[in-house]
Amino acid sequence: xxxRLTRAxxxxxxxxxxxxxxxxxxxxxxxxxxxxxxxxxxxxxxESLALYGRYxxxxxxxxxxxxxxxxxxxxxxxxxxxxxxxxxxxxxVLDDDQAGPRGARQSVxxxxxxxxxxxxLPDAALGYHLMVSADPLMGPRGYPELFQTGETADGVHPLxxxxxxxxxxxxxxxxxxxxxARDSAAFVYGGIAGEPALGPPAFMHRASxxxxxxxxxxxxxxxxxxxxxxxxxxGYVWDRAKIEASAFNGREPDQSRYRVELGRLxxxxxxxxxxxxxxxxxxxxxxxxxxxxxxAPDVSVRRTTxxxxxxxxxxxxxxxxxxxxxxxxxxPGAASSAWLLESTAVVAQRHTIFGRAEVVGKxxxxxxxxxxxxxxxxxxxxxxxxxxxxxxWGRLRxxxxxxxxxxxxxxxxxxxxxxxxxxxxxxxxxxx
Numbered sequence: 001x002x003x004r005l006t007r008a009x010x011x012x013x014x015x016x017x018x019x020x021x022x023x024x025x026x027x028x029x030x031x032x033x034x035x036x037x038x039x040x041x042x043x044x045x046x047e048s049l050a051l052y053g054r055y056x057x058x059x060x061x062x063x064x065x066x067x068x069x070x071x072x073x074x075x076x077x078x079x080x081x082x083x084x085x086x087x088x089x090x091x092x093v094l095d096d097d098q099a100g101p102r103g104a105r106q107s108v109x110x111x112x113x114x115x116x117x118x119x120x121l122p123d124a125a126l127g128y129h130l131m132v133s134a135d136p137l138m139g140p141r142g143y144p145e146l147f148q149t150g151e152t153a154d155g156v157h158p159l160x161x162x163x164x165x166x167x168x169x170x171x172x173x174x175x176x177x178x179x180x181a182r183d184s185a186a187f188v189y190g191g192i193a194g195e196p197a198l199g200p201p202a203f204m205h206r207a208s209x210x211x212x213x214x215x216x217x218x219x220x221x222x223x224x225x226x227x228x229x230x231x232x233x234x235g236y237v238w239d240r241a242k243i244e245a246s247a248f249n250g251r252e253p254d255q256s257r258y259r260v261e262l263g264r265l266x267x268x269x270x271x272x273x274x275x276x277x278x279x280x281x282x283x284x285x286x287x288x289x290x291x292x293x294x295x296a297p298d299v300s301v302r303r304t305t306x307x308x309x310x311x312x313x314x315x316x317x318x319x320x321x322x323x324x325x326x327x328x329x330x331x332p333g334a335a336s337s338a339w340l341l342e343s344t345a346v347v348a349q350r351h352t353i354f355g356r357a358e359v360v361g362k363x364x365x366x367x368x369x370x371x372x373x374x375x376x377x378x379x380x381x382x383x384x385x386x387x388x389x390x391x392x393w394g395r396l397r398x399x400x401x402x403x404x405x406x407x408x409x410x411x412x413x414x415x416x417x418x419x420x421x422x423x424x425x426x427x428x429x430x431x432x
């Protein structure tokens with residue numbers, strides 16, 4: 001790419017690329033107070049490479065995943081010569097009240113800070129990704145969330161009706177891409193912590209769901225590999241399509257949230273992505289996770305996912321919606337599935353309305369020795385929430401919000417969870 005074209009590269013597009021490439025899935029252009037830039041196809045604008053190919057940089061999301069080209073942008077960026085850096089982060093303070101006999105109430109804070117960089121090279125791009133979280137400060141048991149399962153707090157007992165905290169180090173990876181022709185490129189991404197080519201963009205970075213402060217119940221069917229200790233991905237991009245494959249460490253992080261737990265690259269995944277329209281992003285992926293659960297080391301999982309994300313301005317509101325499906329087939333063991341539909345709309349810069357509906361097959365709700373141990377139950381959950389950005393200082397935005405969640409499940413669970421539990425959440429958010 002010539003120096004003239006590099007200098008002419010639109011600054012807003014560069015910002016969006018860095019955001020998306022590190023998995024920021026920028027959903028809140030209100031954070032910067034700017035309206036999203038109109039979509040321009042990379043080939044028409046004469047743009048240089050994004051992190052993984054010649055296309056609008058707003059297409060890039062967490063890890064190497066894609067999102068719609070029309071996704072707005074956010075973050076604090078700086079340009080110095082051929083390098084661009086971007087800083088993005090948030091802190092949520094939650095009053096989490098999960099109802100019913102299995103519920104609990106807890107005040108807790110979740111957070112994420114991401115630093116990314118991109119250097120333009122002749123017909124190539126070099127990038128780095130660093131993401132950390134203060135979640136370990138909440139303690140190994142994480143926060144209460146009805147029907148949530150996965151991982152452990154002590155290495156002995158599984159977490160049930162609680163969401164585990166993220167590790168201190170969530171991503172430390174680099175990338176390199178080379179332009180092969182005007183509309184094609186090859187890339188490699190890898191690091192000691194990163195995200196393999198499996199599933200949709202991670203829930204923390206999807207514009208359709210990032211305003212929901214709680215993790216989806218379908219997390220371990222769709223995107224639980226977004227923090228993987230040891231990953232290498234190679235891929236090929238042709239215009240609006242991408243094929244990629246990963247080798248990675250299949251074991252999920254254990255209860256030692258401050259430790260880097262590198263392991264053998266014993267798992268494999270492949271993903272096909274496409275953006276047939278600027279507003280639409282699709283993906284289908286499958287992978288084999290070798291011994292993902294610490295408490296079930298002899299069980300591997302075949303995971304298959306498919307998702308559709310649509311983003312556009314509707315009646316003056318910036319909206320994005322994701323429909324996703326995931327299936328886990330234990331080897332040996334049974335298979336279970338999860339569906340997710342989530343949407344977020346930003347109205348008049350300050351008002352955000354968000355919702356999430358899920359249907360998940362859960363078979364880990366009871367510990368060994370309990371009467372219902374090992375039985376699978378279908379759980380339906382519906383969450384609705386609102387966030388109001390009430391103040392801002394420079395690029396820092398402050399907001400307050402609330403969310404309510406209702407559930408539907410088999411009557412056999414009434415004695416354990418109550419006939420109709422309803423959970424409530426109040427939160428305050430600071431976001432860069």
